[in-house]
Structures are given as C-alpha cells and as structure tokens.
Amino acid sequence: MKALKYFFWIIWIVLIACKSDEPEILPEFSYQVENIDLPEGLTGETGALEFLPDGRLVACFLRGEVMIYSPKSKKWQMFASGLHEPLGLLIISEKEMLVMQRPELTRIKDTDDDGKADLFEPVTDEFGMSGNYHEWNYGPVKDQQGNLYIGLNTASEYGKVMPEVRGRLDTTLVPGKPLQKFAAVPYRGWIVQITPEGKTVPYASGLRSPNGLVVDDANRLFVNDNQGDWVGTSVMYQVEKNHFYGHPASLLWEEGWNKGDPSKLPIPELESMRSKGAVLYPHGIMAASPSQPVIDRSAGKFGPFSGQFFVGEMNQERILRVLLEEIGGQLQGACLPFLDNHGLRKGNNRLAFAPDGSLWVGQAQHGYAGDLGIQRIVYTGKPPMDIHSIHLLKDGFELTFTQPVSDSVAIDTSKFYFRHYYYDYHLKYGSDQYDVLHVPVSQVELSADRKIIRLILPVIKAGYVYELTLKDILSERGVALQNKIICYTVNQLNDQQ
Amino acid sequence: MRGISQVTPKLRSGVSICGQRTTSLLILVSCLFSVKGYNQTKIDTLRINLKAIPGMQYDLVRFTVKPGIYLKLVLTNEDEMEHNLVIGKKASRQKIVEAATALGAQGPTFGYIPRIDDVLGSIPVIKGGQADSITIRVPRNTGVYPYVCTFPGHGNIMFGAMHVTNGVMPELTADMDIPAHRRKSGNNDQALHSSGHHSSGHPYPLNPPYLYRVLMPDAGPAAIAVCLPVGLAYCWDAGSCRLRYAWTGEFLDLTDYWTIKGELHAKVLGSIFYRDKTRFPFLMNNTETDSILPRVQFKGYRLINGYPEFNYRVGNAEVFELNLSTKDGKGLLRQFRITGLEQPIWFVHDKEDGANYQSDKGVWTGYRLKLEPKDAASFTITMTKTGQ
Numbered sequence: 001m002k003a004l005k006y007f008f009w010i011i012w013i014v015l016i017a018c019k020s021d022e023p024e025i026l027p028e029f030s031y032q033v034e035n036i037d038l039p040e041g042l043t044g045e046t047g048a049l050e051f052l053p054d055g056r057l058v059a060c061f062l063r064g065e066v067m068i069y070s071p072k073s074k075k076w077q078m079f080a081s082g083l084h085e086p087l088g089l090l091i092i093s094e095k096e097m098l099v100m101q102r103p104e105l106t107r108i109k110d111t112d113d114d115g116k117a118d119l120f121e122p123v124t125d126e127f128g129m130s131g132n133y134h135e136w137n138y139g140p141v142k143d144q145q146g147n148l149y150i151g152l153n154t155a156s157e158y159g160k161v162m163p164e165v166r167g168r169l170d171t172t173l174v175p176g177k178p179l180q181k182f183a184a185v186p187y188r189g190w191i192v193q194i195t196p197e198g199k200t201v202p203y204a205s206g207l208r209s210p211n212g213l214v215v216d217d218a219n220r221l222f223v224n225d226n227q228g229d230w231v232g233t234s235v236m237y238q239v240e241k242n243h244f245y246g247h248p249a250s251l252l253w254e255e256g257w258n259k260g261d262p263s264k265l266p267i268p269e270l271e272s273m274r275s276k277g278a279v280l281y282p283h284g285i286m287a288a289s290p291s292q293p294v295i296d297r298s299a300g301k302f303g304p305f306s307g308q309f310f311v312g313e314m315n316q317e318r319i320l321r322v323l324l325e326e327i328g329g330q331l332q333g334a335c336l337p338f339l340d341n342h343g344l345r346k347g348n349n350r351l352a353f354a355p356d357g358s359l360w361v362g363q364a365q366h367g368y369a370g371d372l373g374i375q376r377i378v379y380t381g382k383p384p385m386d387i388h389s390i391h392l393l394k395d396g397f398e399l400t401f402t403q404p405v406s407d408s409v410a411i412d413t414s415k416f417y418f419r420h421y422y423y424d425y426h427l428k429y430g431s432d433q434y435d436v437l438h439v440p441v442s443q444v445e446l447s448a449d450r451k452i453i454r455l456i457l458p459v460i461k462a463g464y465v466y467e468l469t470l471k472d473i474l475s476e477r478g479v480a481l482q483n484k485i486i487c488y489t490v491n492q493l494n495d496q497q
Numbered sequence: 498m499r500g501i502s503q504v505t506p507k508l509r510s511g512v513s514i515c516g517q518r519t520t521s522l523l524i525l526v527s528c529l530f531s532v533k534g535y536n537q538t539k540i541d542t543l544r545i546n547l548k549a550i551p552g553m554q555y556d557l558v559r560f561t562v563k564p565g566i567y568l569k570l571v572l573t574n575e576d577e578m579e580h581n582l583v584i585g586k587k588a589s590r591q592k593i594v595e596a597a598t599a600l601g602a603q604g605p606t607f608g609y610i611p612r613i614d615d616v617l618g619s620i621p622v623i624k625g626g627q628a629d630s631i632t633i634r635v636p637r638n639t640g641v642y643p644y645v646c647t648f649p650g651h652g653n654i655m656f657g658a659m660h661v662t663n664g665v666m667p668e669l670t671a672d673m674d675i676p677a678h679r680r681k682s683g684n685n686d687q688a689l690h691s692s693g694h695h696s697s698g699h700p701y702p703l704n705p706p707y708l709y710r711v712l713m714p715d716a717g718p719a720a721i722a723v724c725l726p727v728g729l730a731y732c733w734d735a736g737s738c739r740l741r742y743a744w745t746g747e748f749l750d751l752t753d754y755w756t757i758k759g760e761l762h763a764k765v766l767g768s769i770f771y772r773d774k775t776r777f778p779f780l781m782n783n784t785e786t787d788s789i790l791p792r793v794q795f796k797g798y799r800l801i802n803g804y805p806e807f808n809y810r811v812g813n814a815e816v817f818e819l820n821l822s823t824k825d826g827k828g829l830l831r832q833f834r835i836t837g838l839e840q841p842i843w844f845v846h847d848k849e850d851g852a853n854y855q856s857d858k859g860v861w862t863g864y865r866l867k868l869e870p871k872d873a874a875s876f877t878i879t880m881t882k883t884g885q
Contacts, residue, residue, distance in 0.1 A: 038700075039700035040700060041697070041698070041699055041700040041701070042698075042699065043698040043699070043755075063698055063699060064709065065699065067700075076700070078700070081699070081701065082707060082709050083710055084711060101710065102710070102719075103710065103719035103735060104719070104735075104795075106797070107797075111799075117800075118800045118801075119797065119799050120797045120798050120799070120805075121796060122795060125719065125735075125795060129719060129736075130718065131712055131718035133758055156577060157577075158551065158576070158577050158625065159758075159761075162712070162718055162761060162762075164717045164718070164736075165717070166717055166718055166736040179626055228577070282602075282605075283605065284609065284648070284649050285602045288648070288649055314650070315648075315649050315650030315651075316650045346650055367552045367553070367756075367757075367758035368578065369553055369578075369651055369654065369655075370650075419602070429579070429624045429625060430579065433605060436606070467602060469602060485601065
C-alpha cells in the first residue's frame with residue numbers, strides 16, 4: 001500500500017512537472033525581432049552583412065562605410081569608408097575582406113594593425129560601367145573550388161549613360177525603345193566568375209537585377225532576380241555556366257554575338273535559349289522584390305528549418321523561406337512566408353546567420369520601398385507550427401509539418417485551397433497571372449504520425465505555379481499554423497511518386 | 498516621350514457621383530454637355546496632374562480643392578515600379594492600406610484596391626510610362642482626404658493629402674497628413690563641406706583628408722573624389738588612372754545623388770581651377786604625335802595619414818601617386834614614384850589647363866618634363882593655380 005502511495009505521489013509530481021512544460025510558460029511567439037542600435041550619424045542603408053567567426057558583425061552601408069559591431073559590447077567600430085555603394089562582402093579575416101562596390105570588387109586590408117583598412121586593391125574591375133544609377137553589383141559568394149561569383153545589374157531605361165563610360169560601349173539598346181533594362185557595357189546582366197588564379201570569366205547571362213547570390217552545401221549557385229521587363233515575376237535561378245536566364249540585354253556581350261538587338265529576337269527563339277527559374281515568387285503575393293538568400297546552417301539553433309533557404313523581401317515586413325527538391329533531375333520547389341511583421345521592418349535587403357544561430361537582417365531603401373537599419377531575429381525555443389517541407393507527387397503534393405496536426409483537419413478537403421496560374425515571358429514590365437484556376441483537392445490523406453498530409457489533385461500541369469492556401473490548420477496542441485500560403489513552381493512533373 | 502497608353506474608359510463603382518473614368522477633358526465635357534442639353538454654363542472641373550516618381554512618392558504631395566467640385570486626377574507613372582492611387586475618406590489611409598494588405602493572394606487580381614466603403618475612387622495599377630485618370634465629385638464636407646498607393650509595401654511611404662477647403666492648406670512643415678520626409682521645404686543636408694561641421698549622413702566627422710568613391714561630372718564612372726585640407730579637392734579617375742580636375746572651396750553636394758534615383762553624379766561645390774586636357778599625362782616616348790597611349794591598369798590605393806596613394810600600371814611601369822595640398826592651400830603637391838622603367842618617361846600637361854607647374858626632378862621642354870628612370874623613382878610636381 002505504502003509503495004502504491006509513493007507511486008501516486010511520483011505520478012503526481014511527474015504530472016506537475018509535465019504541466020509546467022505546457023505552452024503557457026513558453027514564449028508567445030517562436031521568433032522575436034530585436035532592433036540593433038546604429039552609430040549616431042550613420043545612414044543605415046545596409047548593403048552587406050557577414051559575421052566574423054568570433055561573433056562580431058561586419059556591415060557595409062551604401063554611403064560607403066564598412067563597420068564592425070560587437071554584439072557583446074554593443075559598440076561599432078569603423079573599418080573603412082568612402083566606398084562606392086558597397087552591396088556585398090566576403091570576409092577573409094578581421095583584417096582582410098572583399099567588398100563589392102560599384103566600380104570594382106575590392107580587397108580591403110588592415111596592413112598596419114590599427115583596426116582600419118589602409119590598403120584597397122581591385123580583385124576585378126574587368127566589367128563595364130555606363131554611369132547609370134541602376135548598375136549595382138552584388139556578391140561575391142565563393143564556391144568549393146574557390147571561385148568567386150558576382151552579379152552585375154543591368155542599366156535602367158529611366159537612368160542615363162554618362163558621356164564617358166568604362167568598357168566598350170554598345171548603344172544597340174540605348175535609349176531603349178521600347179522601354180527595358182539595357183546593357184550598354186560588358187557583362188551587365190551577367191553573373192561573372194573570378195577564378196582562384198584571378199581570371200574574370202563571364203559565367204551566365206540573362207539576369208535583370210540579381211540582388212542576391214548564395215552557394216549551397218552541394219556547391220550549387222543560386223541567384224534571385226527581380227520582376228520587371230522579361231521577368232514575369234521575381235524568381236530564384238540555379239545558375240549554371242553558359243546558361244541564359246531570359247533577360248536579353250546581356251546577350252550583346254555573348255562572345256561572337258551577331259544577331260543584332262537581342263530583344264527583337266522572336267520570343268520562341270529566346271524561350272528555347274533560356275533556363276527557367278527553380279522557384280517563382282508570385283508578385284504581390286509572396287514578394288515584389290526578393291533579395292539575398294541565406295542557408296540556415298545553425299543546426300537547430302534557429303528552429304526546425306535547418307538546411308533551408310531564407311530570403312529577404314524589400315517591399316514588405318517579411319522574410320521568406322524557399323524549399324527545394326530535385327524532380328526529374330532538376331531543382332524546383334516552393335516559397336512561403338517565414339515571418340511577417342512582428343516588429344520586422346521593410347527593406348530586408350541583406351541576411352546573415354550569426355554564429356549563435358540568430359538571423360540578422362539589414363534594411364535598405366535606396367529610392368525604393370524599404371527602410372533603414374539592422375534587426376536580429378531570434379528563435380525563442382517555442383516550436384513553430386509551420387509547413388516544414390513540400391514534395392511534389394505524381395498526383396498531388398505532400399506537406400510535412402513541424403508538428404503533428406490536430407486530428408480533425410485532415411479529412412476536410414475544404415481546408416486546402418489550390419489555385420494554379422502561370423506567368424508569361426515577354427518584354428513588357430512584369431506579367432499578369434494567366435489561366436488562374438481553382439484546383440479542388442480530391443482527396444486528403446494523413447500519415448500515422450499526423451505530420452504529413454497528402455493532397456491529391458485531379459491533374460497537375462507543368463509550367464504552372466500551384467498556390468495553396470491552408471485554412472484553420474491547428475497543431476495537436478491547438479497552435480494555429482503560422483504561415484498559411486505556399487507557392488510551388490512546377491517545372492517538371494513527378495513521374496516517380 | 499512616354500505617352501498615355503491606357504485609355505480604355507470603363508465604368509467605375511464606389512465613386513461618389515461622377516464615377517466614370519475619362520480619357521480626356523473633351524470626352525468629359527461633351528458627356529456633360531449632352532446631359533445638360535448644350536447648356537453653356539462652364540462646369541467647374543479641376544484637373545490635377547500627379548506623377549508617380551522615383552523614390553516612392555507622388556510628385557505632388559498635397560493640393561487643395563473646393564468642396565463639391567468635379568476633380569479629374571491624372572496619374573502618370575514615371576517610376577520603374579508599378580503604382581496605383583486610391584483616394585479615401587477622411588483619415589482612412591491606414592485602414593485602406595491594411596485592407597489592401599489583407600487581400601493577400603487576391604491582391605494582384607484586385608489591383609491591390611480593397612473593396613471597402615472608405616475608398617472614394619481609384620486608379621488601377623499602372624506600369625512605368627503609363628498614365629490613367631479618374632474623375633470624382635469632391636466631397637461636400639471639408640477636411641483632409643488621403644490618396645495613397647496601395648501596392649504592397651508602398652502605402653506607408655507613398656501618399657498625399659487632398660485638402661478639401663475653401664481656405665488654404667496648413668504650412669508644409671506643419672502638415673501632418675503628408676509623409677514626414679516631405680514636410681521639409683529645402684532638404685540640403687547632404688552637402689559635404691570641407692569644414693566638416695555639417696550633418697553628412699556619416700557616423701564620423703568629415704575632417705579632411707577623406708575620399709569618396711562616387712559618380713562625378715566630367716570623369717569616367719569609376720571616379721574618386723578627394724577632399725584635402727584648406728579648401729582644396731580633386732577628382733581622380735580610377736578608370737583612366739589620372740587626375741581629372743581640382744577645385745577650391747567647398748567639396749561636394751550629394752543631396753540629389755543620394756535622394757534622386759537616376760541622378761547622374763555628385764555636384765562639385767567649389768570652383769574648378771584645373772582640368773587635365775592631355776590624352777594621358779605620361780608618355781613612354783617623346784613623339785609629338787603621341788599616337789599610341791600606354792595601357793593603364795588601376796591597382797588600388799593605400800591610405801597614408803588619410804591621403805590615398807594611388808597605384809597603377811602605365812605600360813610596364815608601376816606608378817605611385819600621392820597628392821597633397823601645398824602649405825598655403827593654393828595648389829597640389831603631387832609626389833610620384835615610378836618603378837620598372839628602362840627608358841625615360843615624359844610627364845606632359847596642357848598650356849591652358851589652369852595650373853603652373855614646377856618639378857624637383859627632370860628637364861622641362863615646353864610642357865613636357867623628361868624624367869630619367871632614376872629621377873622618376875621619386876619626384877614631386879607642384880601645381881598651383883594660374884595667376885596665384
């Protein structure tokens with residue numbers, strides 16, 4: 001009897017202990033946004049963010065500063081100034097960094113150990129400048145062989161060409177009637193590779209405004225491009241050597257180009273040349289201007305999305321996630337919101353994971369929708385209820401959730417609202433959505449652990465975006481689904497299942 | 498010229514009285530005439546032209562109209578982004594913007610225009626280079642009616658105020674219905690002065706010497722502007738590897754460069770006293786025709802006490818160039834080091850370039866200074882303003 005009494009005591013204590021782990025003591029949200037104070041006087045247009053191994057942040061600002069911030073002491077220190085709209089950074093050490101500025105990729109070095117850069121050497125300036133305001137440069141990112149990649153913006157039809165340019169001038173597309181972005185000097189609209197030997201190689205063409213490059217753990221290069229002329233909606237490309245990604249202006253600088261104005265080629269010919277995006281960001285739904293992609297290598301410190309892509313959005317108070325998978329030998333996948341509002345600002349131009357697993361966000365506006373400053377997103381430890389991943393099936397989609405869903409949702413097809421649509425490839429700025437159609441879910445299946453839901457559709461068509469809106473999905477603990485919309489770009493159908 | 502390209506008249510709901518969008522005043526007037534039976538009474542229709550311009554703004558941030566009149570709003574998009582215009586009831590901007598955001602995936606279908614009663618009228622999303630218009634009956638109640646672009650992300654920056662009044666608008670600086678940054682009348686806080694006393698947008702005082710890589714007038718696009726002590730500054734071109742010009746007085750005005758997208762370059766504030774008029778200031782031989790210019794390559798700069806020492810290749814020679822100001826601030830003291838020479842090199846200048854030249858090494862013949870390799874290893878050229 002006494003033993004039994006002790007047993008009940010123990011059960012009671014265990015119950016109490018378990019109860020104290022119930023959601024009410026967990027933070028309200030899974031992620032919280034903190035503001036980072038900037039030094040007085042600084043114009044906080046963030047051009048680049050990267051971390052030193054010791055946890056200090058290096059930030060570039062568009063009016064020319066490279067500054068180092070210690071999260072411990074909350075002190076800022078000037079490393080370099082006077083640079084020309086620096087928009088990218090690769091840290092070699094606390095004394096040596098590569099900075100992508102308008103006229104060149106520059107190695108900046110502190111050679112006299114006073115904590116400030118004193119030597120500024122071009123790594124490459126072997127690309128043209130017309131002086132047009134839109135000719136921003138992005139990167140560098142490094143692959144596993146030590147090659148660097150940079151992205152060179154096209155020039156804007158709303159801007160000008162200076163009387164003196166750098167590089168050979170080709171006015172085929174200037175002043176640009178009909179209006180479209182142009183490439184009057186070499187390699188505008190290209191991704192350019194710089195080999196470890198220092199050779200500058202035009203690598204891939206057809207980009208419009210490639211504000212965001214990343215190399216993943218499988219040594220693949222990904223580039224985000226922005227909606228506009230020839231880009232129906234913003235897009236993430238997997239960029240491969242000698243591929244063309246659709247914006248014709250850059251073709252002028254293809255070696256041996258002899259077809260005149262590339263924007264006047266028949267669309268089917270351009271269409272046959274171009275490689276499509278792995279993921280489309282439906283315009284005005286997911287993003288109007290996606291920026292830098294980063295990969296969560298925090299091994300769980302940032303929550304359950306390890307290995308996935310996070311992407312900044314300039315126009316909204318939003319960070320996105322991108323989910324990729326290989327279907328029929330090609331990468332494709334989906335995008336979905338990760339964080340909306342919660343104190344996050346607009347203008348999310350640059351992202352970087354700190355060694356502690358927090359995601360830092362640098363904002364810019366630069367004449368567009370946006371904001372100024374730096375913020376930090378911290379995982380509070382409260383597991384989010386969210387879509388973890390998505391997989392295209394032969395006849396539908398398989399969604400994996402971060403937590404088991406409540407029993408009652410799975411059987412109800414009305415909670416899953418699919419639309420499909422496609423975007424057209426044309427010169428005109430942006431594209432409408434075409435063939436917008438509701439695709440009713442014919443069947444819902446729930447896995448035994450209730451973390452996987454299979455949604456069966458009557459038909460799936462290649463070349464479409466499948467937009468899924470989820471309604472009233474709860475976890476088994478009653479937590480509402482964080483993000484309720486996901487858009488999958490079906491380039492390839494899945495024949496395998 | 499970008500013309501009006503979207504001209505299809507359509508019926509519009511939700512507008513207080515005269516809800517049809519018209520493409521020209523002519524159509525509007527003839528339509529009204531037909532209603533009025535050729536009554537010659539002039540209908541009081543006010544036409545307001547608005548532009549969506551770079552920098553997420555309407556060019557006209559506010560205007561006044563009298564209560565009850567007809568207003569034709571013409572929106573021309575001169576930006577590269579898409580914009581719309583929603584005009585709303587008093588103090589409804591926030592609600593309209595939130596309702597537009599709430600459209601979510603339906604946003605593109607509805608042109609980001611929410612279907613709520615607060616919307617008095619709207620112009621749909623138009624792309625750069627396009628124009629569209631709407632005619633509305635201005636409310637009879639005086640007050641401030643907002644107009645706003647409800648494209649995602651624009652609504653909290655890109656808006657303006659229609660003041661319906663028989664009187665006048667408040668002072669611009671006191672108008673709380675327009676974006677904060679538009680309340681200033683003269684925004685000239687980005688001028689960089691050599692004295693360093695002004696707000697510069699930087700977290701450090703601008704005490705010369707300092708440099709700025711920025712698009713400059715009359716130079717290649719890879720320009721470097723350097724501010725020296727005692728009111729002297731110069732523009733060095735990292736594309737063609739040479740000093741382009743020098744000036745005295747204040748340094749640069751970057752207001753437009755930083756705030757107007759598409760603005761070509763910084764503005765020089767002082768007065769330029771010297772411009773390089775040579776094809777290139779160094780020649781590898783002394784031929785009068787100097788037909789072949791040496792190949793140049795920019796190799797960067799090192800900061801020495803804040804002064805950049807430029808490094809570049811000229812043919813096979815390597816040049817280091819450090820430019821200081823003379824003690825009286827009236828000229829440039831240019832210290833050169835040239836290595837890798839086997840033959841003499843000539844420094845040349847133009848008669849009319851605004852400067853007097855002196856050198857501590859070499860032999861002048863007219864406007865050419867011959868430097869033997871041993872002289873070229875270290876020499877100083879002093880350039881002072883002509884007439885000083």
